[in-house]
Amino acid sequence: MSAGLLSLTVLALAIAGYILGRRRAVSVAGGDARKLHSLPSYHGQSVFLFTAVPAFILMIFWLLAQPVYIENRVTALIPNIEADDAAARELAMADVRRVASGLDLAIAQGALRQADLDTLQAGATDLRGKLAGVGVALGADVSQYTFEAAREYRALKGSLGIGMAVAVLAAAAVGFAFAWSRISVAFRARNVSESFVIAMLIGASLVAVLTTFGIVFSLVFETWHFFELYPARDFFLSTTWSPKFGGGSSLGILPLLWGTLYVSVIALLVAVPIGLLSAIYLSEYASRRFRTFVKPLIEILAGIPTIVYGLFALITVGPLLRDWFAQPMGLGNSSSSVMTAGIVMGIMVIPFVSSLSDDIINAVPQSMRDGSLGLGATPSETIRKVVLPAALPGVVGAILLAASRAIGETMIVVMGAGAAARLSMNPFEAMTTVTVKIVSQLTGDTEFGSPETLVAFALGLTLFIITLGLNVVALAIVRKYREQYE
């Protein structure tokens, strides 16, 4: 029974539970619903919830645990694998899965029969040819133990699938019976079902915590693997980045961090003056009509997907900078450069700086402005000497938030900054960033277990820590600042 069909069955059972529970509540009260503690629909609701929710939770956990269990059982069948060699395990499992899905297909298409499978010997029959016949291409001949593992895999998958259906339906039936038996005139169905609903609401809000936990756990876990294969000292201190699939690569993060910082600094050099001055103009000088018209237009820049900026860098800004600046000045011939990515990213970040600064400047009390203007200062003097110093912490917070945006940005640098890792001062040269390398190390056929792939997790963890740190600091500053004037 597939998961989809099973969920539909449970759902049908739960709906039946609602209707029957409701009816039973009315009949218990002798047809007079006023005698019940709760409205009949609450009795139905409690049956519905007790039937559906535990069954679905069980199903989700079963679906999560099943692959792990199967993998443990199956890899135990394959000799020559060390228990802690994750790479070899992964590789062997991939083989087993491919053979197993091939067998599934072969049986579905009638090229093989289930009964034959149990007596089949991998060496004796041309399994590879048979599987190729149904459209599953294998790289090498199937060894006997892989074949046996695949057979075990299929058998386990089948029996566990049935087991899941039985367990889930049993859970639903037990929940149904339990809630059904509790229906009586005095039963506080409304209180029960409401606390049930509140528990579900808490569960929904815990998804955010689970996500953070998932991110941290997966990053730390794989980074740990990486540092087992590659010395941490080299990762943090080496100045060369040259991954070679096949071993002997040097994976120093410094050139990537340099590229990231260089691009972000250029982006901030573009975005901070433009964003801050726009915010000042909009909040201090502009008329109401101008403001309601222009502010959304600037915010459009934040709503445009980053892939659009990436393409803009690739087809317009990059060639323009190369033809008009880099080549005449003899600084390089590459259309993807730190400058290209930095300028385009700067445009993207403008609204982050301007909207937050705008809010913060608006939060400066009017009395401070009035005082300064009353002493004879011009509006610009008031802004520079009174409003901005008062708003400074908040503006710094806004800039930090923009910086964390810029550091974590991916598509613009993938398409605009280039892929060559180097430490150079020339802004018209192609350089690369942490995010670009995460993409390039994890895209395509990834094989978990080589340091060249796992390094992406170490890079991801570095990125996560940097942006999180910037955010926490920035949010703390902004919050503290807001409280100051409230």
Added chain:
Amino acid sequence: MTDISGGPAALPVSKSRRGSLLTQDALTRRRNAAEARFKAYGAVAITLSMLALVWLLFSIISVGSPAFRQTFLTMPIELPEDKLDKSGTRDPAVMAKVTTVGYAAVIQAALTKAIKEKGISTDGMTPKDIAGIVSLEAPAQLRNHVLANPDLVGQTIDFEILANGRVDGFFKGRVTMETARLDSNIKPEQLVLAERLVDAGIMAQRFNWGFITFPDASDQRPEAAGLGVAIIGSFYMMIVVLVLSLPIGVAASVYLEEFAPKNRLTDLIEVNIANLAAVPSIVFGILGLAVFINFAGLPQSAPIVGGLVLTLMTLPRIIIPARAALKSVPPSIRDAALGVGASRLQSVFHHVLPLAAPGILTGMIIGLAQALGETAPLLLIGMVAFVRDYPGMPIDGFFDPASALPVQVFSWTVRGDPGFVERASGAIIVLLVFLLVMNAVAIILRRRFERRW
């Protein structure tokens, strides 16, 4: 009033300020100039950001809009039975033995005949050169058409054939005679022939529906590449995001806004939501790769995985506006409901939530629009794969390989043929139109239904 009788002479005259109030002194002039300059800086900054927006949109639209027009050849094509269906059974399974090579010959024959009939000179071009103005994809399209309608064999049909990408580029100004001389894929003579075919009415440009409906095409055939698979993939992902993040997001914001006591757990949840909203999107891609693909064993390139990753990414961005919408419902509504005997849950679900619904929906649509444009996490979960088969119907289709609109843009930009740059920009236009529509719906919803208390 006696003290002023001394006259003006008694007033102290400031030494530093001679001259009249009507003429500004140097300091005032400097200060006023500084004021004007400062104001101008602000105006310039706003102009610059507006110009950046206009420049961005202009460059994408001007490069991308030709993708919606495509050059086709329209001519009668004879479908000879002895070549396409030797058995004469009209059984598609048997006819499928004729490969695209056989259909290429049919097209070539038809083209030669049409050229001869119109009396167009081909001065010394080889038959191969003449056939070269037709897309490499055209035989496959003709074959699919014939296999779908086997009865056409033996007849002469009018069929629209895609012109080669370079020929198409010539009419769009991307390819010129000079570039053709250096290009191994096209010869200037072929372009001359194409011009004559246009004059003869055989070749023409028209609106290109194929760009929206066709699947992706291989590196040599930009003219046949379309967004069909990518649009379906994006649509499936949006369904997954909507189905998961609407209930979870609403439930979480109802809890945090209406029920959560002030304690450690609530603080933990709030801090988590605030920080998740700022985590770089690529980190969610790593999470998806590690958890959904490696741990849970879901298939790569599948819309379900993309949808799950985007759901986790969008959730905090939905919860924040949803909480704001709930907060804006005045407490008197809750008090009134509680006053007539409703439970807290009833007051929230029967009164507060319906009143906050427009605001929640607006936030939801804007969150969906952001998810639709997100690229980086999808790269990591294998959505860049080259997919030519349309995914199946839901729910099974959610597990089939597919592409996504923004990822399709990315994978086109890394291809060699310059025709793909035009396609990529065209795809961006499609994406922007979708975003525009979603945001417009959000704004209309807000205008029409949002209540001011």
